Amino acid sequence: MFRKDYLLRMMEEMTEAIGKVFTLKQQRKHTEALSELDELLRRQFGLNLSLLNSLPAEDVIEMFRFRGVIEVDNLQQAARLIEEEAYIYNEKAKVEGIDDQEKIESENEALIRLMRSLHFYLYALNNGANPKLLDAPDRVEGILKQTKQYELPARTEKQLALYREQQGRYDQAENSWYRLLQVDDSHPIQYRGEVQAFYERLRQLEDEQLQQGGLPREEVEEGLAELNR
Known part of the structure; x- marks a missing residue:
């Protein structure tokens, strides 16, 4: 109180x-x-x-x-x-x-x-x-x-990615993570683990949740495969 x-x-x-x-x-x-x-x-x-x-x-x-x-x-x-x-x-x-x-x-x-x-x-x-x-x-x-x-600072883009995921807007969260991977092409590994963790969290969700979030399961798997390549 x-x-x-x-x-x-x-x-x-x-x-x-x-x-x-x-x-x-x-x-x-x-x-x-x-x-x-x-x-x-x-x-x-x-x-x-x-x-x-x-x-x-x-x-x-x-x-x-x-x-x-x-x-x-x-x-x-x-x-x-x-x-x-x-x-x-x-x-x-x-x-x-x-x-x-x-x-x-x-x-x-x-x-x-x-x-x-x-x-x-x-x-x-x-x-x-x-x-x-x-x-x-x-x-x-x-x-x-x-x-x-304008381009967001990397630290803010990361917070935006987490926020969009929290909102269930998975497609927009993915966009933020990939912008982070492109911030510095010579050091993408800085965010790679966090992007992988993002995809792994999405893999645990139901198909309907992923569809509603704009990122169907096949796109989640494609994104994860591309990241690992």
Whole structure:
């Protein structure tokens, strides 16, 4: 009960802060909007946006470990703040009168933050986060739509593969795994064992499940044979 009340209070505070950020964005007060997000992050987690965006993603995730367990619901809240930060930079890029260089820099900052936010959402969902807390599945699909023209970082592509498998979208999971195999043609063995494990898990499923997931059994066997070749 205490844990639930704690999360609800944090969610209420986040909702209020994001409402303020939305108003500040409309007023084109981008610096103030970023400060509002940063202050919320400090109050809730004792962190700041600069730290979340500069450290390796794996190190940030470890910062949410408590008593040996990653607090994934807290992690997805941090992901939401980083996502909102990305939208502030997108708004900055649309301001009339800024030069091309500043526009490009703002767009790049937005993309970097969207990618990082996506990684944290996926990691949280893959490790038991409450999907209804922040409508994280919808947020994931929204970010994927916005970034579809870009190649995902390998670590994020792996989380996406695991997430699609969890969803039962086996054909899309396979696509992610094969993109990983092609990240570095000289070192495909880095992911080969995980792709093989993926196919072996699918072999344990019923034919109907595989059909519904877009990857019939014959395609599973073909994929495994091709991998072994």
